[in-house]
Amino acid sequence: MHPTQTIPWLLKNACSINSQRSHLSINKHKKCLSLPNQVKISEVLKAKHTIRWVEPVISKSSTVRQAILTCIERKLSGMMVVDRDETTSDSSRERGKVVGLITSRDLLRMMAASIKDGKSSEEIMNLRVESQMTPINQVIYGRPDETIGMCRAIMSKLGIKCLPILNQGRVEGILTNRDLSDFYFDAKDRGGKKNYLADVSERVGLSSDTSMAEPPIFIRQHLASSHAPLFLNVGVAEYPHPFKSAEGVGGNRREFGPHDLSMDPELSEDAHFVKEAEFLDESGNDMQKLLYMGVADGVGSWREYGVDPRDFSHKLMAECENVLDEAAMQCSIMGNEDGNHCRMISPAELLGRSYERVKAENIIGSSTACVALFDSIRHQLHFSNIGDSGIIVLRHIDSDVSGALRRDKSKDPQTEKKSDLRIAFVSQQQLKSFNHPYQMGWTGEEIVDKNSSFKLATDSCTSSVHILRGDIIIMATDGLFDNVDIDDIASIALKWEEENRFIDGGGIDARNKRWADGESLSDLSGQTSPALAETLCQKARENSLDNSIDSPFALLAKENDIMWSGGMPDDCTVIAMHVVGEGAKGLRPL
Numbered sequence: 001m002h003p004t005q006t007i008p009w010l011l012k013n014a015c016s017i018n019s020q021r022s023h024l025s026i027n028k029h030k031k032c033l034s035l036p037n038q039v040k041i042s043e044v045l046k047a048k049h050t051i052r053w054v055e056p057v058i059s060k061s062s063t064v065r066q067a068i069l070t071c072i073e074r075k076l077s078g079m080m081v082v083d084r085d086e087t088t089s090d091s092s093r094e095r096g097k098v099v100g101l102i103t104s105r106d107l108l109r110m111m112a113a114s115i116k117d118g119k120s121s122e123e124i125m126n127l128r129v130e131s132q133m134t135p136i137n138q139v140i141y142g143r144p145d146e147t148i149g150m151c152r153a154i155m156s157k158l159g160i161k162c163l164p165i166l167n168q169g170r171v172e173g174i175l176t177n178r179d180l181s182d183f184y185f186d187a188k189d190r191g192g193k194k195n196y197l198a199d200v201s202e203r204v205g206l207s208s209d210t211s212m213a214e215p216p217i218f219i220r221q222h223l224a225s226s227h228a229p230l231f232l233n234v235g236v237a238e239y240p241h242p243f244k245s246a247e248g249v250g251g252n253r254r255e256f257g258p259h260d261l262s263m264d265p266e267l268s269e270d271a272h273f274v275k276e277a278e279f280l281d282e283s284g285n286d287m288q289k290l291l292y293m294g295v296a297d298g299v300g301s302w303r304e305y306g307v308d309p310r311d312f313s314h315k316l317m318a319e320c321e322n323v324l325d326e327a328a329m330q331c332s333i334m335g336n337e338d339g340n341h342c343r344m345i346s347p348a349e350l351l352g353r354s355y356e357r358v359k360a361e362n363i364i365g366s367s368t369a370c371v372a373l374f375d376s377i378r379h380q381l382h383f384s385n386i387g388d389s390g391i392i393v394l395r396h397i398d399s400d401v402s403g404a405l406r407r408d409k410s411k412d413p414q415t416e417k418k419s420d421l422r423i424a425f426v427s428q429q430q431l432k433s434f435n436h437p438y439q440m441g442w443t444g445e446e447i448v449d450k451n452s453s454f455k456l457a458t459d460s461c462t463s464s465v466h467i468l469r470g471d472i473i474i475m476a477t478d479g480l481f482d483n484v485d486i487d488d489i490a491s492i493a494l495k496w497e498e499e500n501r502f503i504d505g506g507g508i509d510a511r512n513k514r515w516a517d518g519e520s521l522s523d524l525s526g527q528t529s530p531a532l533a534e535t536l537c538q539k540a541r542e543n544s545l546d547n548s549i550d551s552p553f554a555l556l557a558k559e560n561d562i563m564w565s566g567g568m569p570d571d572c573t574v575i576a577m578h579v580v581g582e583g584a585k586g587l588r589p590l
Contacts, residue, residue, distance in 0.1 A: 032468065036184060037149025041142055041165055043349050044183050045173045051187070056174045059081050060099055060130040064107060067129050071104050077163030077176045078103035081133045098171060100133035103162050107132070130293050137450050138459065141166040148180055158428065211441040229376045230469055231583045232291055235529030236571045237537040239479070240268040242545060249300065253545075254290045261541075269298035269309040270573040271367075277324040279331065281377060294320055294351075294371035295573050297477040301437055302365050312358065312365025312441065319354035320371060347371040347384040351440070352457035359442045366441025366454065370427070370475060374577075379467045379539065384460040387437035387478075388429045392486060393465055394472040394493050395424035418544035420507060421494045423486055426473070428461045434560040435553075436547040437478070470502075470511065471579040472532075479572030480536060482553035483543040492539060496532045500524055502578075515581065526584025540574075543567040 037039055058070055058079045069195065070079065081100040110132045114124045141164045142151045155163055163175040182190075189195060207568050239533035242261040245252035250256030281288040298313035318324045324345065331342040345353075351371050368387025381390055392514065430438040432453050441454045467473070472493045474480075480489070497503040502521060504510040514521070547566035 037147060039148050039183070040144065041146050041151055041175060042144035042150065044148065044175065044179055045144065045165060047183055048179050049173065056080060057096070058102070058129055058132070059084050060128070062129045063125060064110065064127045064129065064132065065125040067102060067107060069575075070294070071107070076104075076174075078174050080164060080171055080174070081129055098136060100135050101139045101162065101164060102129055102133040105161060105345075106134070109346040122516070139164060141171075142175060143167065144172060148183075150214075151175060152177075166169075169327070169554070173446050187578065210443065226580065230379055230467065231376060231522070231580050232374055232473075233526040233529045233580055233584050234291075234293070235531065235533040235576045236272060236274065236275055236574070237530065237533035237576075238265040238268055238270060238272065239537045239541055239571065240264060242541060242569050242572050244571075247475060248303070268571040268573070269300055269313060269367075270479070270571040271296045271298070271310070271314040271322045272573050273317045273535065274575065275321050275324050277328045277345075279328070279344040281344070286571070287342070288344075288375075291319070291374040291376070292324060292347075292350065292371065292474060293374075293577075294347075294369065295475055295477050295575065296367040296369045297387070297389055297571065297573075298365060298367045299441070307364050309365060312363050313367035315358045315361070315475075316354055316367060316369060316440065317362050319357045320350055323350055324476070344373075346462075347373050347382055348457045348460055348462050351384055351386075351460065355440050355457060362442070362444060364442060364444055366439040368437050368439050368477070369460075372475060372498040374467070381465045381467050381473065382462075383464075384457065384462040385427050386430055386455050386457070386460045387439050388431060388481070389475075389477045390427040390429055390481065391425070391465075391475045392427070392489065393425035393467070393472070394421055394490050395468060396420050396470055396503065396511070397424075398420045406498060419494050419503070421490055421497075423490060425465050426486065427463070429459055433563065434556065467579055469515070469579055469581050470508070472497075473577040473579065475511060475577070476536070477573045479544075479568075479570040480540045480574055482568045482570060483540040483551050483572075484536065485552055488539070489536065493532065494534055496528070496535065500528050502518050520581045522582045522584045525546045525578045525580050529576055529578050532578075533574040536574045536576065539573050540572045542546060544569040544572075 019580045052074065054074045056074070056076050056079050058067055058081055060081050060083050062070075067079070070076065079102055080098050081095040081102055083099045084096055089118075109126070112123055114127070140160060141155065142156055144156065144165055144167050151163055153163065161176060164171045165173050165175055225511070240262045241249055243253065243256035244267045245256070245259070246267065253433045272293070274291070276289055276291050278287050278289050290318055296313035296316050297388070298309035298311075300309045302309045302312075327345060348371075349375055350373075351369060368389045370383065370385040370387075370389040370391065372381055372383035372391060374380075381391070385391070432438055436453065438453055438455045440456070440461070474489060484492075494503065500521070502511065502525065543549060544567035549566060551567040553568040554564045554566060
């Protein structure tokens with residue numbers, strides 16, 4: 001029996017066996033009749049609130065100190081933030097309009113960031129909840145008629161621990177992973193002498209000589225070099241829309257005319273930058289070289305209003321470079337006497353400062369944007385993303401480990417792969433609706449509509465990824481991701497590795513031996529990384545013109561009841577990065 005079939009089988013048969021026992025309660029028997037993932041969330045909330053009802057709310061004017069005490073005293077993982085001065089609607093007299101969500105994780109992150117900024121404990125405790133919450137228009141929610149399986153999938157995919165359940169404009173409760181776990185245990189299953197002796201008594205207390213186990217072999221190989229800096233070899237390729245000319249964009253080949261397909265990158269509404277800058281590291285003591293990179297995709301519909309869609313995206317990326325240049329220059333001149341001149345600039349801050357400059361010059365337009373920072377010492381890739389550009393990380397994982405990873409074969413027909421190259425990370429995209437990404441933009445005046453497609457850098461999806469030697473990082477605009485499936489991107493990357501002898505026979509044993517012998521092939525990686533970016537752009541162009549395939553864009557269109565076949569012709573920009581153990585020599589800076 002396949003492992004993915006084992007759990008449902010056990011549950012089904014356990015229910016059958018247990019139902020014959022006289023001591024089984026009716027309530028528990030009813031639960032057994034349904035597989036866990038098929039139970040509706042309304043049932044989970046009903047059970048939770050029957051046992052214990054606590055109002056999971058806090059005022060937006062409350063302090064962080066009050067929020068921490070409320071979490072602990074009420075045993076809450078998250079709370080809805082309400083404005084006590086506003087009614088829920090124009091026609092309602094009920095006060096307490098929901099304005100956001102704050103979780104215990106948010107509070108911990110806020111305290112960590114404030115400590116790094118040098119704030120005193122009193123300053124931290126007196127911060128207002130309103131300034132730390134997730135605003136209402138960014139809160140992810142579930143519905144009471146959805147199932148446990150669906151809500152678990154949402155929480156897992158988005159990495160959230162609290163899911164508000166919304167019904168007809170009202171939050172009926174906040175669902176947590178613990179709620180889902182507790183649902184299948186009655187009170188008598190958790191307490192009592194019998195359960196303590198059977199489940200707990202032999203598991204209480206660790207002996208005084210307890211120690212941590214050695215990491216697995218495949219982890220030790222990376223830990224051995226964890227203190228050594230890593231380097232990125234970067235290649236960039238940029239293709240314009242195939243039917244684009246100086247006069248405009250053709251809707252198809254016939255409209256474009258008998259010309260060669262466009263190859264002039266100056267026509268592209270995409271923009272990018274790659275820039276090295278030197279700032280203080282997180283310790284605040286040592287200077288460190290950091291590599292920044294970013295892509296932006298100008299929104300083509302501005303052309304209908306007489307605005308060149310290239311203006312905003314190109315200016316945004318240019319200002320990212322300018323901000324870094326000026327900050328590095330100021331650091332070299334002023335030093336770090338006040339602790340600010342040489343401070344590391346985060347991707348979200350870089351996006352925000354660049355956007356303010358674009359706005360100050362009254363550049364009309366909008367674009368999606370993704371900006372990242374590679375920390376070579378701590379092996380971290382930090383990024384902020386708005387819209388449907390993004391980042392994927394490809395990693396070779398030991399075949400024994402990758403074989404144990406959970407996969408859904410019904411969704412992934414390529415489960416039995418010929419190599420151990422795996423998709424280690426895919427960044428979260430932000431869409432208002434199908435083919436309508438959120439974006440940074442400026443119309444000449446501020447937009448106050450909370451439902452606008454325009455977002456600020458503070459609204460971006462911001463995260464970090466731990467990077468290992470040998471990883472391949474792909475940052476790209478939607479011209480790649482709409483036309484080339486992620487598994488196909490991985491196949492192209494593997495072929496590039498094999499052609500250049502970075503990987504032999506699809507495995508990592510030979511590569512690890514080569515590294516151990518001091519042969520890194522960093523120079524070759526630096527010379528050929530642009531070819532990987534070029535190949536990916538070529539594949540995106542090829543698929544975008546093929547009407548016989550089901551591209552990722554076409555598949556998603558059909559899921560949204562839009563008939564579409566083939567690819568999606570578009571501008572395409574790819575930044576391909578190969579993580580190596582030593583810097584390549586003799587390469588010109590990008």
